[in-house]
Each structure stands twice: as structure tokens, then as C-alpha cells.
Amino acid sequence: MLIQQLTNGIAIGSVYALISLGLTMVYGILKILHVAHAGVYALGAYIGLFSFRLVGDFWLSLLFGMAGSALAGYLIEHFLYTPLLHLPRIAPLIVSIGLFTAMEEAFRIVAGPHTIAYNATVGLGDLSIGPFRLTETQILILLVTFIILIFLWAFLTKSRTGLAMRACAQDAETTSSFGVNVKAIIAINFLIGSAMAGAAGVLIGVYDNQVWPTMGSIPAYKALAIVVLGGLGNIPGTVLASIVVGLVETFFIGVLAIPFPRDAVAFVAMVLVLMFKPYGLLGKA
Amino acid sequence: MISGYLITVLITVIIYVILAHSLNIITGRAGQISLGHAAFFGIGAYTSALLYTKVGLPFWIDVPLAGVVAGIIGALLGIPCLRVRDDFLAITTMGINFVVEAVFLYIPFFGGAMGIGGINLPKWFGREMTKPEYFVLILLVLVGLLLLDYRLGRSWIGLAWNSIREDEQAAETMGVDVVRFKVLAFIMGSAIAGLAGGFYAHFLTFIMPQNFGFGQSIVILSMVVFGGIGTRWGPLVGAIILGVLPEIFRPIMEYRTLVYGVLLLGMMRFQPGGLLGPESFLMNLFRRSVFQPASKE
Amino acid sequence: MKRSVVLAGFLSVLLTFSFFMAVPVRAQETIKIGFFAPITGPAAADGMSAKHAVELGLKEVNDAGGIKGKKVELIIYDDRLNPQEAVAIANKLIEKDKVVGVVSGSYSGPTRVTAPIFQKAGMPMVAGYAVHPDVTWDPVQKKPNDFIFRNGFLGEVEGAAAAEFAVKNLKAKKISIISMDNDFGRAISSGFAARAEKLGSTILTKQMYKFPGEKDFRPYLTRIKEGNPDLIFAAGYYNEAASIVRQAKELGITSQILGEEGFDSPKFLEIAGPAAEGVIIATNLDRDDPRPLVQNFLKNYKKAYGEDADMVGASSYDAFMILVKAIEKAGTDPKAIQKALLETKDYNGLTGKISRFVQGEVVKPVQIQVVKEGKFRRMAVIDNPEVITPPLKQ
Numbered sequence: 001m002l003i004q005q006l007t008n009g010i011a012i013g014s015v016y017a018l019i020s021l022g023l024t025m026v027y028g029i030l031k032i033l034h035v036a037h038a039g040v041y042a043l044g045a046y047i048g049l050f051s052f053r054l055v056g057d058f059w060l061s062l063l064f065g066m067a068g069s070a071l072a073g074y075l076i077e078h079f080l081y082t083p084l085l086h087l088p089r090i091a092p093l094i095v096s097i098g099l100f101t102a103m104e105e106a107f108r109i110v111a112g113p114h115t116i117a118y119n120a121t122v123g124l125g126d127l128s129i130g131p132f133r134l135t136e137t138q139i140l141i142l143l144v145t146f147i148i149l150i151f152l153w154a155f156l157t158k159s160r161t162g163l164a165m166r167a168c169a170q171d172a173e174t175t176s177s178f179g180v181n182v183k184a185i186i187a188i189n190f191l192i193g194s195a196m197a198g199a200a201g202v203l204i205g206v207y208d209n210q211v212w213p214t215m216g217s218i219p220a221y222k223a224l225a226i227v228v229l230g231g232l233g234n235i236p237g238t239v240l241a242s243i244v245v246g247l248v249e250t251f252f253i254g255v256l257a258i259p260f261p262r263d264a265v266a267f268v269a270m271v272l273v274l275m276f277k278p279y280g281l282l283g284k285a
Numbered sequence: 286m287i288s289g290y291l292i293t294v295l296i297t298v299i300i301y302v303i304l305a306h307s308l309n310i311i312t313g314r315a316g317q318i319s320l321g322h323a324a325f326f327g328i329g330a331y332t333s334a335l336l337y338t339k340v341g342l343p344f345w346i347d348v349p350l351a352g353v354v355a356g357i358i359g360a361l362l363g364i365p366c367l368r369v370r371d372d373f374l375a376i377t378t379m380g381i382n383f384v385v386e387a388v389f390l391y392i393p394f395f396g397g398a399m400g401i402g403g404i405n406l407p408k409w410f411g412r413e414m415t416k417p418e419y420f421v422l423i424l425l426v427l428v429g430l431l432l433l434d435y436r437l438g439r440s441w442i443g444l445a446w447n448s449i450r451e452d453e454q455a456a457e458t459m460g461v462d463v464v465r466f467k468v469l470a471f472i473m474g475s476a477i478a479g480l481a482g483g484f485y486a487h488f489l490t491f492i493m494p495q496n497f498g499f500g501q502s503i504v505i506l507s508m509v510v511f512g513g514i515g516t517r518w519g520p521l522v523g524a525i526i527l528g529v530l531p532e533i534f535r536p537i538m539e540y541r542t543l544v545y546g547v548l549l550l551g552m553m554r555f556q557p558g559g560l561l562g563p564e565s566f567l568m569n570l571f572r573r574s575v576f577q578p579a580s581k582e
Numbered sequence: 583m584k585r586s587v588v589l590a591g592f593l594s595v596l597l598t599f600s601f602f603m604a605v606p607v608r609a610q611e612t613i614k615i616g617f618f619a620p621i622t623g624p625a626a627a628d629g630m631s632a633k634h635a636v637e638l639g640l641k642e643v644n645d646a647g648g649i650k651g652k653k654v655e656l657i658i659y660d661d662r663l664n665p666q667e668a669v670a671i672a673n674k675l676i677e678k679d680k681v682v683g684v685v686s687g688s689y690s691g692p693t694r695v696t697a698p699i700f701q702k703a704g705m706p707m708v709a710g711y712a713v714h715p716d717v718t719w720d721p722v723q724k725k726p727n728d729f730i731f732r733n734g735f736l737g738e739v740e741g742a743a744a745a746e747f748a749v750k751n752l753k754a755k756k757i758s759i760i761s762m763d764n765d766f767g768r769a770i771s772s773g774f775a776a777r778a779e780k781l782g783s784t785i786l787t788k789q790m791y792k793f794p795g796e797k798d799f800r801p802y803l804t805r806i807k808e809g810n811p812d813l814i815f816a817a818g819y820y821n822e823a824a825s826i827v828r829q830a831k832e833l834g835i836t837s838q839i840l841g842e843e844g845f846d847s848p849k850f851l852e853i854a855g856p857a858a859e860g861v862i863i864a865t866n867l868d869r870d871d872p873r874p875l876v877q878n879f880l881k882n883y884k885k886a887y888g889e890d891a892d893m894v895g896a897s898s899y900d901a902f903m904i905l906v907k908a909i910e911k912a913g914t915d916p917k918a919i920q921k922a923l924l925e926t927k928d929y930n931g932l933t934g935k936i937s938r939f940v941q942g943e944v945v946k947p948v949q950i951q952v953v954k955e956g957k958f959r960r961m962a963v964i965d966n967p968e969v970i971t972p973p974l975k976q
Contacts, residue, residue, distance in 0.1 A: 262791075
């Protein structure tokens with residue numbers, strides 16, 4: 001059963017990673033806490049769901065979800081964040097919170113307050129080895145996350161744009177003086193991060209078979225804790241933190257059977273780690 | 286004839302005004318982002334409720350004590366908090382909100398999800414206070430707080446806070462003990478929020494952990510932002526408008542929260558100073574239409 | 583500073599005006615009944631269900647001529663699952679709208695907060711499905727709120743009935759419990775555990791999950807699977823129920839799943855899909871009840887709203903009808919209505935026949951339904967008086 005719990009933990013941790021990465025990327029480049037990112041995540045789930053109803057193919061719906069989220073992320077950056085960069089940080093943060101609230105309500109008004117079942121057929125099949133089962137949806141999550149992370153890694157380390165993005169995160173002014181179009185880089189950053197959130201939304205929609213208006217509420221806060229835990233702006237740190245949180249949550253419930261509120265794990269972990277490593281697991285000053 | 290319903294709304298609004306005012310001290314005056322203010326509201330409410338129901342202390346004692354306890358916890362949580370950077374502060378305050386709410390929710394001593402009930406209105410002159418009398422009471426408290434705020438604003442504490450809000454590092458180099466003043470703001474803000482919690486508990490007669498979660502923190506923050514962070518009257522106006530809004534908007538039930546979110550979003554995007562902020566559209570309108578331009582001759 | 587004071591004053595005056603503008607004009611001679619439910623907010627699905635069902639009831643009553651010739655007017659409020667709003671609503675209903683009785687289509691939070699207010703004002707309220715004991719009981723003065731009546735089951739009673747069925751009918755010896763960690767969940771799981779153990783079965787594990795919000799039950803279920811129980815008693819509302827049932831199937835769990843009224847919703851069937859087949863629940867709505875009252879309701883609800891009715895809707899409908907019948911019998915004096923409610927005997931309700939009210943709680947049989955071919959069907963009825971009579975509170 002331990003191995004089963006391990007899979008449970010890594011599966012959920014992977015989804016956390018997909019959501020949190022976008023958040024940490026945005027913070028890295030704009031130093032904004034993009035709370036509305038969770039709204040983008042939920043939007044991806046909804047778009048995925050409705051496009052699945054339309055086209056009937058799960059993989060297409062995943063792509064649509066990612067595309068829709070990417071677009072939303074871009075619009076948010078362009079119309080809401082960039083114009084406010086000259087103000088103290090609390091301004092875009094509050095805009096983000098307001099937007100997130102409005103988005104959740106918009107979902108409720110447009111799609112209804114009820115939970116909607118995704119009911120998608122993925123076509124992968126389960127994997128059973130004795131009493132241990134890797135369910136179809138878990139395989140899906142691990143597969144998609146793996147592919148996306150490989151792409152991300154390749155992009156950031158091997159491509160010029162990726163390199164430029166990392167440079168921007170470190171020092172935007174100097175980077176722009178090198179002729180890099182910082183505005184475009186910021187836009188791409190949001191597009192990628194939001195697309196990943198959209199993917200996470202679709203994956204959760206299928207894993208839990210539920211899409212509902214407030215599905216972003218808990219991820220909104222949990223992703224923030226994970227991002228701080230891993231080190232604000234630090235990409236490998238975020239991935240590590242996500243998996244850790246996923247595993248710890250699962251083990252607390254399934255193995256240790258401690259009646260500890262699952263969603264508090266991320267925050268407690270964050271506080272504990274910050275006491276010894278004030279910049280997060282892998283963060284630097 | 287003042288109907289019971291109107292009084293209920295008024296009392297709720299005054300409590301929100303006090304809350305918004307208390308947050309304004311932390312966020313507006315001292316410039317510290319606090320996204321978990323409802324936690325202190327809750328600590329005050331629960332302290333008051335527990336002292337009343339379990340220890341049997343009367344309202345007149347348990348409410349001030351609620352303020353004290355909230356203030357102490359504000360200090361305890363504030364001190365480590367304030368050593369961290371802006372963004373960490375925002376997340377940490379959010380985290381505090383969650384932890385406090387979880388404590389109320391999961392530890393049976395606090396009544397759990399069922400909350401605590403049976404908290405009555407205060408007694409005086411041998412009988413229970415009526416709602417209009419309660420309203421006058423908290424109104425007086427509010428006036429007192431506003432006076433206090435006025436005096437503080439003119440004192441060296443107020444000046445220190447101003448300097449910290451404008452430019453923390455500069456203030457530090459000028460010899461202002463930044464941490465000490467930040468903690469002071471935190472203590473004051475949380476103590477007053479705790480007081481508001483006590484008033485709330487005795488008025489609602491029943492409290493639940495969900496009343497004091499992140500959602501509530503956002504409501505309070507919205508009021509401050511909407512009215513104008515850092516202004517004296519802004520949070521008051523923000524709290525009154527946003528507090529009365531759910532009543533006026535009852536006919537348009539479905540869209541209330543949406544309007545809330547859009548208001549917050551729009552306000553911050555286009556009028557970050559709030560309604561009563563120095564550059565706000567409303568102020569400019571007023572300036573032009575109501576007041577004579579200074580240089581008439 | 584001076585400018586902002588004037589501005590503040592101006593805004594306040596403006597607001598107060600618009601505030602009074604928003605107060606609706608008094609309608610003509612009707613019988614006004616108040617109703618509140620979480621129509622928007624986190625519980626909007628249930629709020630809407632309650633509202634729809636009660637509106638259906640309203641139409642039926644008014645189409646049949648109203649109460650003794652007078653039309654019934656329903657004053658509907660949205661409490662957004664927020665106790666503060668509920669308090670304001672209660673005061674409004676009493677002072678402004680001047681209703682003669684109230685129906686609660688809401689959860690325990692708002693209902694519980696308003697109960698003392700209605701009690702104090704001598705205003706009868708019938709709660710559809712709110713479960714907290716303090717709705718009908720004043721914990722400080724230790725006496726019943728005798729103006730408040732509850733149509734739904736107390737958690738302990740429903741849990742005990744479920745256990746009765748599990749042990750006596752399903753012969754379950756080893757049982758695992760998983761429940762949401764709120765007032766209802768705790769009440770129903772302790773009620774279940776107490777009765778099951780009394781009847782000789784063993785509770786292997788009892789796990790509580792955070793509510794609301796938990797969607798991933800795999801860690802809990804994996805642990806349950808280890809013990810290989812005969813039966814899993816699961817408590818949750820339809821979202822959690824559907825997730826538990828689906829994920830249990832995914833993980834290859836074969837134990838029988840027994841749920842409660844929270845499972846009683848077409849949404850549960852929709853989200854759980856084929857995994858719902860064979861799941862048994864304890865509830866109050868019997869779809870196979872041959873009485874025309876039940877079959878007509880189910881049919882009319884489906885026709886009017888396009889979805890199947892659920893426990894929340896049925897319970898709220900019943901609460902409304904119970905109040906209407908009392909008004910029919912006693913007139914519009916609240917004290918008389920209360921007396922009529924107290925004297926209820928063998929009331930033929932949609933959600934079962936109510937023998938009587940005990941301290942505001944119903945004594946009525948618990949329905950056991952099973953999911954067969956994607957629909958809820960009758961499986962059994964628990965009417966053992968030892969089980970269904972609510973314990974006396976003191």
C-alpha cells in the first residue's frame with residue numbers, strides 16, 4: 001500500500017507543479033503575486049470540458065484548455081498588470097484578487113453553480129502489478145507533466161528565448177539594454193505559465209471528474225505556499241516543493257493517519273522551511 | 286420608528302467600519318500588506334465568546350479582553366512576520382489567516398465547525414441592551430477610535446508611520462526604529478480588530494470559523510482599498526458603501542459577488558488611491574464643482 | 583481633510599436615499615411566507631434546488647385556490663450561506679415583510695443563527711434539511727425552541743438507521759467509516775458507529791476529511807482498502823460522494839458502499855457515472871413510493887426544471903407544505919400555527935409519513951435506496967421505533 005500511496009502523492013504533486021510553475025515564473029519576472037492564476041487554471045478546466053463536449057476528443061480538449069488559459073494569462077498581463085508596474089506591489093496584488101473573485105463568479109453565472117462531470121475517455125488503460133494499481137488518470141497526469149516539464153527545461157536551457165527569459169528574471173533593465181524585447185518576453189512568460197495552469201485544470205477535471213466554479217480557491221493559496229516553499233521565482237525549487245507537498249499530504253492521511261487538515265500541510269511546510277531557509281528550499285537571496 | 290432590520294444593518298456596517306479602520310492602521314498608515322486581517326477579527330470574537338460562555342465574564346469585560354488578546358497575538362505573530370520582505374509578508378499573513386481558521390475549525394475546544402452559540406447582547410441596568418442602544422454604544426467606540434487616530438496622526442508615532450510608508454529604507458537610515466513602529470501598528474490594528482470581533486460575537490450571538498477566513502479578509506481589504514488606503518475617512522466610506530451594498534443589491538442577488546470583485550479590480554486598476562484618495566475621480570469632481578478654485582483672483 | 587469629510591457625508595446621504603428606494607412597495611392582501619436558501623455562493627446548487635421545489639409547491643397551492651381563498655406569497659431571500667446575512671434576513675422577515683411563518687431551505691449555519699431570532703419573535707419556522715441540533719434546541723437555556731420544527735433527520739438518527747440496515751440486513755461485520763468533518767458528518771458517523779457497535783460489528787477505521795474542498799480521496803481509500811472491510815459507510819454531499827465512489831472503483835475496492843442523504847442527488851449519479859451502480863444510501867426520498875403525492879412531485883419537478891428532484895428539494899417542499907397545512911388549519915396567527923404544528927400527527931409528507939414531532943424533530947421512517955441501472959430505487963424502509971425516535975435532549 002505504501003507504493004500506492006507514493007503514486008497517489010506524486011500524481012497530485014505533479015498537478016501542483018503544473019499550477020505552481022506558472023505562478024513562480026510570473027513572480028520571477030514581474031515580482032507580482034498572480035493570485036488570478038488560479039482563475040486561469042479553472043478557466044482551462046472549463047474550456048477543456050466544453051471543448052470536449054464539442055469535439056469529443058480528450059487530447060484536443062486538453063490543447064484547447066491550454067490555449068484558452070494561455071490567452072487569458074496574456075490578456076491579464078497586458079491589460080491589468082503591466083500598466084500598474086509603477087505602483088507599489090499591493091496594487092497589482094489587489095487587482096489580481098479582485099479579478100480572481102470576479103472570475104469565480106463569472107464561472108458560476110455562465111456555467112452554473114453545479115459541479116459538472118468531465119466524463120472523458122482517455123484511452124490509456126490502467127496498469128496493474130499485483131495489488132498495486134496505477135490508474136488510467138494517474139498515468140495520464142504523470143505522462144503529461146513529464147512531457148511538459150521536458151519541454152520547459154529544454155526551452156529554458158537550450159533556446160535563445162528561454163535564455164532571455166531567465167536573464168529578464170534576474171535583471172530586466174540590463175537585459176533590455178542588450179536589445180532583448182522585454183515586453184515580448186514577459187508576454188511569452190505568461191503564455192507558457194498560463195498554458196501549464198490550463199493543462200493542470202484539465203488534468204484535475206479528468207482526475208476528479210469534476211469541474212466547478214470555485215475549483216481555483218484552494219490552489220490559489222496552496223500554490224502560493226508551494227512557490228514560497230520552493231523559492232520564489234525558482235523553477236526547480238517549485239517542482240521539488242510541489243512533489244514534496246503532494247507526498248506529505250498523502251502520507252499524513254494515508255499512512256500516518258494523522259487528522260491534520262490536508263490543505264494546511266503546504267502552509268505548515270512553508271513556515272517550517274522558512275525558519276531554516278528563509279528563501280525557500282532552493283531559493284537564493 | 287427605527288426598524289429592527291435597519292438597526293441590524295447599521296450595526297453590521299459600524300463593525301465593518303471599525304474593522305476597515307483597524308486594517309488601515311496596518312496597511313494604510315504603516316504600509317504593511319496584511320492579507321489575513323480577519324484572523325484577528327476571529328481571535329477577538331472567539332476570545333469574547335469563550336470568556337462569556339465558558340468563564341461567565343460579562344460583555345463589559347470580555348470584549349476589552351478580546352481586544353487585548355488579539356493585540357498580544359498580533360504582536361507575537363507580527364514580530365517574526367515583519368522581518369520578512371513585502372511578498373513574504375503577504376503570503377505569511379494569508380497563511381496566518383488559514384492557520385487561525387483551521388484552529389477554530391478543528392480543535393473541539395473552539396466548538397469546531399459548529400462554532401459557539403449563546404452569546405447574548407450585553408446587560409446593563411439589570412436588563413439586556415436593545416439593539417438601538419448597542420448601536421449607539423459601538424458608534425461611540427468608533428468615534429473614540431477616530432479621535433485616537435487623529436491624535437496619533439499628529440504625534441511622532443504618526444510621523445514615523447508616514448516615513449515608513451513612504452520609504453522604509455530611507456526611514457531606517459534616518460534613525461527610525463522601523464521594526465518597532467511596524468510592530469506597534471500591527472498590535473494596534475489587531476487589537477482593534479479583536480474589539481470588533483467581540484462586538485460582532487455579542488451581536489450575532491453565534492460565531493462560526495468560516496466567518497473569519499480569507500474571504501472575510503478580502504472583504505475588509507476591499508473596503509479599505511475602495512475608500513482609499515491610508516486616508517482617514519477612506520476606509521470608513523469604503524466600509525459604509527460596501528457594507529450597505531449587499532442590502533441595496535438584494536434585488537440583483539445573483540451578481541453581488543461579481544460586482545464586488547469587479548469593483549475591487551476596477552478600483553485598483555484605475556483609481557488605486559481609492560474613492561477618497563488624493564487623485565481620485567470623485568475628488569477631482571468635487572474639487573471642480575463644489576469648491577472654488579484657490580486662485581480666483 | 584475637510585473636503586473628504588464633506589465627500590464622505592455626501593456619499594453617506596446618497597447611500598441612505600438609495601437604500602430606502604430599494605425597499606419594495608407593500609403588496610395587497612396575501613398570506614406571506616418567508617423563505618431563505620443559499621441561492622448564490624458555495625452552496626448555490628442546493629439553494630437553487632430548494633428554491634425550485636418550494637416554488638413548485640407555491641404554484642400548486644395557489645393554483646388550487648391558495649389557503650382558504652387567499653393567495654400565498656413567498657418572500658424569497660438569498661443567504662449566500664452566510665450567517666450574518668441570515669440574521670439580517672430574519673429581522674427583515676419579521677419586521678419589514680411581516681410574514682406569518684418561515685421555511686428554511688438552507689444549511690445549518692444560517693438556520694441555526696436565525697432560529698433563536700424567530701423563537702424570540704414567536705415566528706414559526708420549519709426547516710427543510712438543516713441538520714444541527716441547536717436549530718430546535720436552545721443550548722444556553724436548555725430547552726427546545728418550540729416555534730422551530732425540522733423536517734429532515736437528525737444526524738444521529740440517520741446514522742443509526744443506516745447502521746441498523748448495514749448490520750441486520752447486509753450482515754456487515756467489519757466496517758470502515760469515512761466522513762466529512764463537519765457537524766453533520768460527525769453526528770451521522772458517531773450515530774452510525776454507536777448503533778453498529780451495539781449490534782455487534784467492528785469499526786475498522788474512522789477517517790474524517792476536510793469539508794468542503796476535498797476531491798482526492800485516494801489516500802483515504804487506499805488505507806481503507808488495506809483493512810478489507812465488508813462495508814464502507816461514507817458521508818458526504820454529492821460531490822464528495824461521487825468522488826469517493828469513483829475513486830474506490832478505480833482503486834479496485836470491492837466493499838459495499840453505504841451512503842447517506844448527501845448522496846441523494848441526480849448530480850451524484852451524473853458525476854459518479856457507472857461507479858454509482860449498487861451503492862446504497864439512507865435518505866428520506868423514496869422514488870418508488872407509490873403515493874401520487876410523491877410521483878406527481880417527481881414528475882412535475884422534472885417537467886418544470888428539466889432535472890430530477892433531490893433530497894434537498896423534496897425536504898424543502900415538504901417543509902413548505904407542512905407550514906401551509908398548519909396555516910390552513912389554524913389561520914394566520916403565529917401562536918395558532920405553532921399549536922397546529924405541535925399537534926401534527928401522522929402527516930402524509932413527500933419525504934415520508936411523520937408520526938409526530940418530538941421537541942421539534944420528526945419521527946418518521948428512514949428510506950434505504952439503492953442505485954439500480956443508474957436510478958435510485960427502493961431497497962428497504964427502517965421504521966424500528968428504537969432507531970427512528972430522536973433522543974430527547976436535555
